[in-house]
Amino acid sequence: MPIFRSALKMFLWSLLMVASAAACASEISIEWEIGNRFRMFDYISWHEAPHAGSSAALFEKMAPRKNENSASWLRRVLAAGGSPYGAERPGAWVEDDKALRPRYQDGFADAPPFFSIKARLVVAGSHPGMPADARCVWRMDGQVIATHACSGEIASDALPATGALLEVSTGDAVLARERLVPTVKIVLGLGDSYGAGEGAPDVPTTWHPALKDGDWLSLGRRDIDGFVKKAPVWLSQRCNRSFYSYQNMVALRIAADTPHSTVAFIHLACAGAEIVDGMLAPQRMVPGQGSQCDKRTTRDAVDPACDTPVSQLTAAVGALCKVGTQPLPDQDLDRIKEALLPLEHQRHQLAWMNELRACPAGQLRRPDLVLLSVGGNDIGFSGVIKWAILPSLHSDKFIPRLMQTRKVVSAVRRKGGVVCPSPGSPYCEEAEKTSAVERIGQLPLRFVALDTAFRKLLDADAGTVVLNTYPNPLQKVAGTMCGDKAKSNTRNAWYLMRIHIPEMAQQKHWQFNLTEGEAGIVNRDVIPRLTQTLARAASKLRWRVAAQERVMDGKGWCTGRYLDMLSPANIGQWQPYDDNVRMVRTGADSFLTQWPGNQDRSDGLLGAFHPNAQGYAAMADVVLYTLKK
Template identity: 25%
Template structure:
């Protein structure tokens, strides 16, 4: 009996393998979202990142964004974003997520998928007819007839999806269900979130001009430094400003290198059946009060600065870019008067829950400016006996860990207020708070190893004798 049972088991295994091999040999449909990162208007821009992800080794995929950036930096000396940042679904004139090519950007109605038929012999000499029928209500798609070895673009309704079938000579040879998962990913916060320090187009230096800064603290000449390109006469004149770094959002210094956008882009390219709708509103210099709850114009002057606090801007995006209602909230967010800026006169937008698009993931980095990040930097880099340090101290622009500690205590209440707004105004369920990712700040003045603090000295700051990094203060 044991021998017969063993033979039966072996026979069953053989039949299973044969059936699987036969199924794999049969014609079958393979599909992927053509442009999974919908923020990029040109599909080729997304394909570049998808191909880069596919080229990474298993070890590199442990840190995919950094690994991809290293690969892309070798191919694009000026940065990949320089070719992309003007061709997105961000309208800088309106300060809104909108684009003519995708009127349904914030609330997609369909996705273009790229399909191909695999497992068919003689596919080069046979024509295939591709058909789509919605899984919900709606008309069938147009039939497309092409050689069977040719990839085909088809429109798949969202969110219901569609059945895709292939016929040869009127006989169906393959069928597949295609349903795209479209994630709405939102970003908000300050300079750490916006990509400050990594513009889409960096300042270019002239091969013909240099800048001189006189004599340094050690009496050595400060000459031969790189100078910005352009026909400028003085630093700050019109020609000089025209050669400034360029950003997706100039006022907020928000770029495509923002960790929030790069994380969303990575999520998009990893799954062939997934798409991402991204809306980032982080702004350099923003605080929880002026920035998230209250109007904040950014840290660089532009003719049309942001006209909504970030919470209201996200609520408007949830409503498809319009019709989010204003709510007067004089008592809701000041946390028993601990945040006086939010008491009385606070008006924020909110999209009705029936219309609001669900936020699948929200990236948040905020709090550094609330505790005086710039003042802490000044404390670490201004020499103890410098005039700038004394002047900054008089005007309250330099403080150390003791002063920041008091503001850190107050930050707890501010973050509680933000958390309340995310749930009450942006409809993130309390039971699903893991949709919100609060990113921590790295320590100040780290070396390349990611652990060590820069030692005392003027490295990178030699043109101004008043600057001298203190390792001890940076460690605070």
């Protein structure tokens, strides 16, 4: 009897479906979503053709969930093992040091051959609903892909890139039809170290337990390098590009929020990049350079061992163009350069703009979004920080060796690229000629040129560009500056910056520190001017602005744990991705997180004054809020 009643119930329900299919068609629909929504994941964990199901599984693990902010997402991802971009699992980015053609693999900006999908029936309105044991047949372009409970969910890895008709039926009744049309959203990530992810490598440095205790500097560079068990790994070893970049986090969230699309995130930001030197011309002296680059006498010609072979804009056009690219016509190049002609600082860089390439008409895939972080290197902000941290002639008067000390200090500040905050700032005897404030005054000219290039080369609408301002890492709490005590120089957050100074030239009494007074000068003269200039330039160009300047309030460099330099014996305490209060790397943080060991690189301390993973997560939330507005 139970079997008879069940069969009768199914028979009557089928009759009802046939009789009311036309009337109720609008009340039954197909809800579907793509699983492999992040193109980068199509190239991870295998070396042959991408597989939609494997990519979808990785996306499900890594993607932000509904109502999950970036900080919560980060904690979950780190607990699950962290970045999927390790050296043993190369992605779509090809560094190609030998052929000197760094690029994304051909077809990366296209849809994959097949999509992994999930689909379910949705019943609405006055429809009588479906019994729990009702069976439905799912067909894709006429081919049966599943026979499943009508109330359940089906999965398939066979949706073609061109789309397909999905049909659901029971018996002779067609319950619903849906034309599935997957799309590709293209997000470009351009700019400098804040866009690349400097300070947060995909795989941080791992250290052997210290063989002996003592002062780091007394151990010597060879012993320090010997403590490194495994050097850090970056998605781009040349540019220090990372999964933990705020740009990558934003792209992942866009993928999570667009169920019928896959996101091709073309990440080209590079540590050290400027608007001309990096974005509009091949970047000189990238962070992944070797020691031989320090002896370089000229930067006019591109040196593949020290520079990027192509500019970010040329690399972007190469990834977006459906056919081969061609040299940018002279008249278009002159139009880009036109805005730069009044430049005074680094005007010689205009001669470097000789490799920009364009895509033939009608062959460019236009970007849906351009994430941009740039301007800080153009005004020499890292040099301003060196102005504050490096010892000055006025703070180091060791009388018995005064003349030698003066000579060495002066050489260190000159070679270190010290930039004076403003023309009237103290301790600027050894600084570069043009101050940061003077460089800020010419920054709008560079943005006009960049906007012209975006329109000429990328066909990018102004509304697709989102420019970041920079977080302020100097504030302890609102109105209070972080600062070392005056005359402090032992085991503080900046102590290891002296590692690049020859041991014979070092003075124990040198003050490598950042005092509250020095921070106050930078906070007064440089940071607000830079922030205002970025915002005004973007507004004039009709770009959107993600206001990041308050992101690190109360979470600046002097907050959180392990502020002083850990000794070699205590190195095991360092956890580079722990949820620390501070959102920015100190010199000590950078050393412990990305020291390259025996690799011939000079970027172990370049993570200082860059966000850690938590800082990048906070930046991502600001951009996402800006996009929603």
